[in-house]
Amino acid sequence: MNIHRNLKRAGLRSTRARVLVLEFFQQRAHDHLNAERVYSLLNQEIRNVSLSTVYRVLNELTDAKLLSGITFGDGHMAYELNDGVRHDHIVCTVCGSIREFFDPQIEARQQAVADDLDFSVSGRQLVLFGLCAECRERGAHVKRAIPSSIAR
Structure with missing residues (x-):
């Protein structure tokens, strides 16, 4: 670039x-x-x-x-x-780790919803919140619904 x-x-x-x-x-x-x-x-x-x-x-x-x-x-x-590559995010609410993912079925379903509603999409965000495998293994529990440490 x-x-x-x-x-x-x-x-x-x-x-x-x-x-x-x-x-x-x-x-x-x-x-x-x-x-x-x-x-x-x-x-x-x-x-x-x-x-x-x-x-x-x-x-x-x-x-x-x-x-x-x-x-x-x-x-x-x-x-x-x-x-330029479309993707979504999954965020651990304990450690704040963020992972990117792409799922063609999610993309297709979102487009189908927009088409059904005769809606022209100009932007979108999908963020899933929860516990990563490492935090679950440590016995961590959801501390907050949304991480305050998006600084990694």
């Missing part, structure tokens, strides 16, 4: 902050990170990126469809690289 070409194609200039954030997500293609975690990790590697700049750039890159923003239900956004 050529960062400068993709920014230009999206109608955005290649500013230092945009390039840094997009490079950051390219290196973490399957991570789901909130703005505060992006800010923290970026400033471990590269200094002088403010939290407000991170928020602004995440919004710009999401609007440009270079990143995807996912609301996992806690009112905060988590971001991931938009690689």
Whole structure:
């Protein structure tokens, strides 16, 4: 993925902050990170990126469809690289782990529902919450309905 070409194609200039954030997500293609975690990790590697700049750039890159923003239900956004491949998420409410999955039957059923209702879908999210195998093995119980640690 050529960062400068993709920014230009999206109608955005290649500013230092945009390039840094997009490079950051390219290196973490399957991570789901909130703005505060992006800010923290970026400033471990590269200094002088403010939290407000991170928020602004995440919004710009999401609007440009270079990143995807996912609301996992806690009112905060988590971001991931938009690689153009449709997928859904399954989230452990104890450890906060997030896994991506794709199921063609779910896709087909969602499209059938939209067709039945004469509805044109412009976006969708499916997030399943529960306990991962590791947490179940440790005897963990559901602590909260929605994880507060989308920062991994």
